[in-house]
Amino acid sequence: MTNANDRSLPRAVRMAMPLARDVVEQIAKQYGVCIRPVALQRLDIATGKSEIIDVPCGATLESKCPSCAKRNRQLRMAQCREGWHLEAEPIITPDEADDYQRCLVEVRADAQVWRDQAEAAGRSTDELDAAIAELDDEINNAGMRGNVLGRMVGKRCRSTKRRQDAPDLPRRKMSASTLGRVFHAPDGKIFRPSMFLTLTLPSYGRIKEGVPVDPSTYDYVRAARDALHFSKLVDRFVQNLRRVAGFDVQYFAAVEPQKRLAPHLHMAVRGTLPRAEIKQIAAATYHQVWWPAIDEVKYQGDHLPVWSDGVGYLDPATGELLPTWDEALDRLDADEEADPLHVVRFGTQVDVQGVLAGTKDADQCIRYLSKYLTKSIGDTLDSENQAQRLHAERLADALRFEPCSPTCPNWLRYGVQPKSAKAGMVPGRCRGKAHKPEHLGYAGRRVLVSRKWSNKTLAEHKQDRRTWVLEALGVADEPVDPHRYVWRPVPHGDANVPPLALRLLRSVHERQRWRNHMNQLQAQGDGQDLSATEGKAAWASVTS
Structure with missing residues (x-):
């Protein structure tokens, strides 16, 4: 074998040798180990024990992990x-509410009436608002979903009349x-x-x-x-x-x-x-x-709206306040001939x-x-x-100044303040997902x-796969109290976190142990000789 530390070898020969760190990452990928683990500190409330656990990054793109x-x-x-x-x-049919849940909703009804009476009388409602907020939290903690009031803000909508250039569709009675x-x-x-x-x-x-x-x-x-x-x-x-x-x-x-x-x-x-x-x-x-028209460019280059704290974006020449997003939509709704x-x-x-x-x-x-x-x-x-x-x-050039959402800074280019406008917005520099080249x-x-x-849910499907693996390994899937552990992020550069390469090596060893155990269980199910299977598994782990 050629020693990589032998300085007498030509540089081209030494540079052609694989890097050990890259091989570690390749082996980790081969065994299905996350190459970008997130270090989290887990505190066991019952025992007081604290340890650092590597959690998979959960990336969905192959380019990341x-x-x-x-x-x-x-x-x-x-x-x-x-x-x-x-x-x-x-x-799934929802369960019937128990007595405590019904009592909470009854108290919530009384609190709402008291608040309405105080507001009608011109008195302060701060204390009642705080009490109502606590009641809403308790209602959710008691096992009820959603909010008792439902949607409070009206949804803006236009006529649902179908376009004349769209064919009609048959409708059947819904079941x-x-x-x-x-x-x-x-x-x-x-x-x-x-x-x-x-x-x-x-x-x-x-x-x-x-x-x-x-x-x-x-x-x-x-x-x-x-x-x-x-x-x-x-x-x-x-x-x-x-x-x-x-x-x-x-x-x-x-x-x-x-x-x-x-x-x-x-x-x-x-x-x-x-x-x-x-x-x-x-x-x-x-x-x-149904968005405001963008056929006319009003601001571009160095001629851009100016931000004023507490006011919004102003015209740089006249100082006139640009219409807000809601005002622009109100104008659009008022125009019956608008397209x-x-x-x-x-x-x-x-x-x-x-x-x-x-x-x-x-x-x-x-x-x-x-x-x-x-x-x-x-x-x-x-x-x-x-x-x-x-x-x-x-295509990216065509997307650059297209508004991607009501909050897109590109609306300033067409004389409209974006929804939830803030300082520093510049047309053509939207950070939205749609404007990134990789999303097209x-x-x-x-x-x-x-x-x-x-x-x-996807989490329940993941739990099903975990249960299957544990059953195959012969390990009981014991339920864990979700409130037993407290998870905290570990700051970057923490001295207690080992280097990434060392963490990958440990994870690879753990995966090898799991794989060998699975091979043994499979051999037992097929009636094979365990000693021969162990030898094959060990040789495969060395030569793979």
């Missing part, structure tokens, strides 16, 4: 598989079911098929190999705005789908980029509808963006596949749904493709799951 991203992908696949072809309604139709074969078999949908945005210009044939005619502005509001369009599609289906359709969907860098949707749907109706729903679905800022629609390409439970097609669709979950939307960009890189830069304008969630898909 491959091990955590892989676990998250497997967890999403299990979630999709468990809820797609359910045969029983995943509905509380979340399951689709059941088909009975002549031989007595029962089939409950489901669907796998793919929805895309419309064309913005001719595309060849993922780039526009003529960039000068490609509609980058429309592409940017469609990407910004794509998540709202998906919400409208689900609403229309449920109205036409006549039952509470449940779905598991993933948003992925196309080669042309536009987002598109893959959706697993429980239940089935005719293909013609799905395409009709997609054609009739749209989302109107929406943008209308988002789906394209004509709609793919519908029927899927049966337990088939190869179902497994293939699940893998396809989760294929790109470990990658950022911008990771599909080929950095070596000059034409595609220029295409992405043109899409700021929504990558995975969309309906509430009654599997009747479990």
Whole structure:
């Protein structure tokens, strides 16, 4: 073996040798160890013992932590598989309130009346407000969800009258079911098929190999705005789908980029509808963006609004206060002839596949749904493709001054104060997710799951996998009191935290021990010789 510390060796030879630190990270990835663990201090209230625990970072992107991203992908696949072809309604009926909970609500009612009387009489309500806040907290602590008052702020909305250029949709009487139709074969078999949908945005210009044939005619502005509001369009599609289906359709969907860098949707749907109706729903679905107009640029370059403490943004020339976000929307609501800022629609390409439970097609669709979950939307960009890189830069330029939300600083460019305006806002320097190059304008969630898909949260699915592993290892999954431990972040540079490489080595050893134990249990189940299995496992751990 060549010694890396032998200085007589040529520099090129020594530089070609792998770095030990890099090998540690590679082995950690191989064994599924988090390479960016978060050190937390855990204090046991019962015993007073304090120790530092490495907690996985939980990253969902492979570029940050491959091990955590892989676990998250497997967890999403299990979630999709468990809820797609359910045969029983995943509905939980809320429990009846007990006497103590009812008493709290009665006291809350009295306190509300006392506060209303004090306010009507012109007396101070500070003490009553504090008492009501304590009562609301106690109501939640007693095991009741939500707030007794519900939504207090009115929701701004415009007319729900459908556009004249959108086709009408059939509506069926709604039922509380979340399951689709059941088909009975002549031989007595029962089939409950489901669907796998793919929805895309419309064309913005001719595309060849993922780039526009003529960039000068490609509609980058429309592409940017469609990407910004794509998540709202998906919400409208689900609403229309449920109205036409006549039952509470449940779905598991993933948003992925196309080669042309536009987002598109893959959706697993429980239940089935005719293909013609799905395409009709997609054609009739749209989302109107009722925001102030941005066709006129009022401030740019060095001529930008000036911030005044306690007042807001002012015109730099006249000192006039710019209209606030609510004032701009009020003007828009008062104009009966106003048009929406943008209308988002789906394209004509709609793919519908029927899927049966337990088939190869179902497994293939699940893998396809989760294929790109470990990658950022911008990771599909080929950095070596000059034409595609220029295409992405043109899309980023179109997105730069597009408002991504009511709080976006770009509204100052068009003479409107953003919602919750603050000092330091500059048009073109929005820190929102949509304006980051790796997101290509899409700021929504990558995975969309309906509430009654599997009747479990992602944390509950994770607990199910943990229980399975512990049972396989022969370890009892004893419940832990959630109030027993107090977790605190460890400051950066704490002397009690070992170096990252040392923590990775310890985690790799622990994973090797777990893997060998699993191999032994599997060998016992298969009736193999344990001594031979241990030898193979030890040799594999050395040679892998």
